[in-house]
Amino acid sequence: MIKYPFFEKNSTIGVTAPSSGVPLDLHNIFKQACRRMEDYGYKVICGDTVWTQDKAKSAIAEKRAIEFNQMMKNDDIDMIIPPWGGELAIEMIHLIDYDHVKEKWILGYSDTSSILLAITLKTGMATAHGTNLLDLRGEFADDTTAMWESVLSTKSEGVITQYSSERYQKEWNHADPSPCVFHLTEETYWKTVSHKKETIQGRLLGGCIDIIRHLIGTPYGDVQAFKEKFIPDEAVIWYLENCDLNTTDLRRSLVQMKLAGWFENCSGILFGRSSANQPVENYMIEDVYNELSEELGIPVVFDIDCGHEPPQITFINGAFAEIEVDEGKGKVIQYFK
Known part of the structure; x- marks a missing residue:
């Protein structure tokens, strides 16, 4: 039986970087993405790993895993969206606390997909492959991208339909x-x-x-x-x-x-x-x-x-x-x- 998290307006989004963080010269556009989420009515909590990037990773594997696990266990965080993908998320795959994964959506793609698939395969909890946070910084989202909210707000036993983009x-x-x-x-x-x-x-x-x-x-x-x-x-x-x-x-x-x-x-x-x-x-x-x-x-x-x-x-x-x-x-x- 697959377990489906549920997400609703005014929820809190946790942002952690299990793969790549945001280099200093891109901090402004990342902050723009966070402000956009707040404009939509969400609260955003950023971890330390988001702000650092060196040697193709945000931090050492242990630090990335600790922050990810803390956000997964934190009852005040309703969903996790990494800033984007990267290269070396696989270094911390074995450090995820699969036995204590709480039901909350994780959304992302690219390198994040290793974490998404591993969590679903190990726990039976659904995960979401789609936009990352930095791509939500615009004044508006196209119709296809914008569906992430409707999809993740679908309740268990519910149905959601999406269509190919124009x-x-x-x-x-x-x-x-x-x-x-x-x-x-x-x-x-x-x-x-x-x-x-x-x-x-x-x-x-x-x-x-x-x-x-x-x-x-x-x-x-x-x-x-x-x-x-x-x-x-x-x-x-x-x-x-x-x-x-x-x-x-x-x-x-x-x-x-x-x-x-x-x-x-x-x-x-x-x-x-x-x-x-x-x-x-x-x-x-x-x-x-x-x-x-x-x-x-x-x-x-x-x-x-x-x-x-x-x-x-x-x-x-x-x-x-x-x-x-x-x-x-x-x-x-x-x-x-």
Whole structure:
């Protein structure tokens, strides 16, 4: 049985940096994000790790873990949102106090996805893959990003529907800030390997494949144990996004996931848009998707709203979902059951 946290207006957001903190020259835009949350009616409590960054991390693993665990146990904090992702959250994965995780949402993506997936797999508590805090600093949020509040305010046994975006951001341009942070210039078009309408049902699991692949073979990536304990006999939909991998590295990672049993009883795989996916020789990203679909005998959907080319749909690890894709448009229905 999956446990779903609940979040409501006037709640308190705890901000800690289990991966990267905010360097000094970006403190102003981080403070802007905190003020924006306060404008929305939330209280914000920032940990010490947020303000420091050195050697590709906010602090040593032990300090990051202590602060994260304290916020998870603190009854005055209703939700945790890291400022953003980073590189080395995996250093503190084993230091999380999984036995005393309280039911509160953790929201983020990129390197944060290792923590999200590990907590859901170990505890059966749903976690939220979506926007990070710094991307909420704009005067307003686009319709897709803004759904994070509605999704996380959905009560247990409730249902929430999200739709594919109209446009997405192809490149980051911090030198030219826009009122909604993202520069949404490109038309969104969800694609299927079959080139046909696809409907997929199952429990959602996923994250940044560059990151979560490193949980394979560890106690924090035991997908089989999670399925047996929390969702017996149910199919899984994997949603994956690629930050840095070329096509052969992505292929190796997917084969590793398959050999580790992560794709057993899988009903479909969703891939986010990516500026990575660079071809090796003439091995194209479409070849990767086609091979995976053929090998597993399941639908593969790609270029969805997930990952480093925002905006992002808020995907809930552990939620039951129905995914519908037709003529470039997508619909994600999540059931908190």
